[in-house]
Amino acid sequence: MEYSEAKVIEEQYSNDEEIGSYMYFFEHNNKKWCIDATKESPWKGRLINHSVLRPNLKTKVVEIDGSHHLILVARRQIAQGEELLYDYGDRSAETIAKNPWLVNT
Template sequence: LQVKEIEGKGRGVVAARSFYRGEFIVEYAGDLIEILIARERESKYNLSSAFGCYMYYFKHNNKNYCIDATAETGRLGRLVNHSRMKPNCKTKVVMVKNVPRLILVATKTIKEGDEILYDYGDRSKESILAHPWLAL
């Protein structure tokens, strides 16, 4: 995988080789935190334009989780961009030592040079008003 500047989006991730349907691409790595802490962090991030917000909320086995990948690290999963219309991968929960982790897996063949994209799934009116690209 390679990080590239994507016109109109900022940083994004492109395939440095082909990936096939069902193949692991990258982990969405960050701090696994409780929902209350996630909401507090999200409020703090929203107050400053210096931060992006890389919070991924999910439910697994009837329990709510959040992975906060806001901190700049060398981990690339946090830089994968959104596409509601043309995603080529999706998130999947895997358990590692009884801890849920999120990975991205290809939903179709991805060619070398293609941008890696998944649907963030946020359809709330407030989010789309604040981030019109969520509708794309």
């Protein structure tokens, strides 16, 4: 979804302590976008945790048939049974204050 729409929804989520951070913000072609994976779905990507210190995946935007998609790519060889982790990327002071694990895991 577009950034402006996502920021409104993010604000609504922030009023509910039961809702975690399942929104991923990214840029593509100089425009800001967001994937909101908050609602339960069959997509497994929404279950992957964050790490800035030891991520083994990274996000990448790919164009398929004229539309863009966010995919996760291995940064290195990943052993069977190893937890998949990527950097959620959010470094805003407000988000870090609520989710200190963004900078220390």
